Amino acid sequence: MGAIQTSDSGTAAADARFSAEVREWLAENLSGEFRELRGLGGPGREHEAFDERLAWDRHLAASGWTCLGWPKEYGGRAASVRQQVIFHEEYAKADAPSRVSHVGEELLGPTVLAFGTEAQKRRFLPGIRTVSELWCQGYSEPGAGSDLAGITTAAQLDGGEWSINGQKIWTSLAHVADWCFVIARTERGSIRHKGLSYLLVPMKQPGIEVRPIVQLTGTAEFNEVFFDNARTDADLVVGAPGDGWRIAMGTLTVERGISTLGNQIRFARELADIEALAERTGALDDPLIAARIDQAWVGLRVLRAHAMRTLEGTASDSSQVARNNTAADDGGQASVAKLLWANWHRGLGELAMAVLGPAGMVAGEHDLNEWQRLYLFTRADTIYGGSNEVQRNIIAERVLGLPREARP
DSSP, X not given: OOOOOOSOHHHXXXXXXXXXXXXXXXXXXXXXXXXXXXXXXXXXXXXXXXXXXXXXXXXXXXXXXXXXXXXXXXXXXXXXXXXXXXXXXXXXXXXXXXXXXXXXXXXXXXXXXXXXXXXXXXXXXXXXXXXXXXXXXXXXXXXXXXXXXXXXXEEEEETTEEEEEEEEOSOTTTTTOSEEEEEEEOSTTOOTTTTEEEEEEESSSTTEEEEEEOOTTSOOOEEEEEEEEEEEETTOEESSTTBHHHHHHHHHHHHTSTTHHHHHHHHHHHHHHHHHHHHHHTGGGSHHHHHHHHHXXXXXXXXXXXXXXXXXXXXXXXXXXXXXXXXXXXTTHHHHHXXXXXXXXXXXXXXXXXXXXXXXXXXXXXXXXXXXXXXXXXXXXXXXTSOHHHHHHHIIIIISXXXXXXXX
């Protein structure tokens, strides 16, 4: 899987040099104290060597390998889309550990760059770039799920602060986060998309309680977060009060951007390992299994073709991507991408179990094997980050102009 194609030989040569630089740096630095981190972490495995992976992230930052697409004035490299794709793909090829700072670097940072005040940029971007402050995302709620327009967590101004009450759920890494960006209803009586605000809230305070949620895999990277008169400064609202829906959609747009190309490298590695397993166990002799593996390879190439096509011509600055933040503006591409990769990866977990056969139904004495864990965690792929139902509604209503789904 190479980088985005270009007809400019000078640009191609520069990209080749950049690729070699990334590859050589990773080979040199994934050694010594970081050697054992290869392949660790990621969805369903965030508990693995967390402190060591945090140290690795900070090592990346000190060497200038975080926030590549950010403007130079805020500590980035102003890297092109091609270079960002190259970095994510080389990172995945090196089997480098999953990043613990993804939420801050890939989601909150571009959102603040696009919509934040200058004071907010100066306050929060340095901590994200150096990985000295970790973030989590306060979107989903028990009564609303992925339907952000249905949230009930409320905030009201009390003197010079927002007072926040409510509950969030499925909050990844809330138990280690320093800050949370929270979508809250700040206009009493407002409904659906109206009256929401995008607040930046410190996690280390008496008004916040975090309770881990034990998953099917036995791990607990997701959390419930309870706000009981939690406080944050009045000026820590991104965009105008009441404009939170637009800001939240900008965040979701960049969530499904360039870094997903690196995920596809990992997907390809998982598929290759499943094919090797099928060959060792004899499952590959089953024509139905062989056909499913072939179909998975085709599906993976569809994922890449779609990603590359939609990234062509994209602004290198992810804050620009965030500003172009409605499904109608991007042709629903972000929602299509989420549907494609989530369904493909869930299918890969099912394929792994088919290859294992009856043995896949038996858990080890102390832990699941990697394929059982893959199967169980990928059941969530079509739910988190916006469920399949929500993505299809976005495409139908905002892109195709179909009648809105009946809602209570």
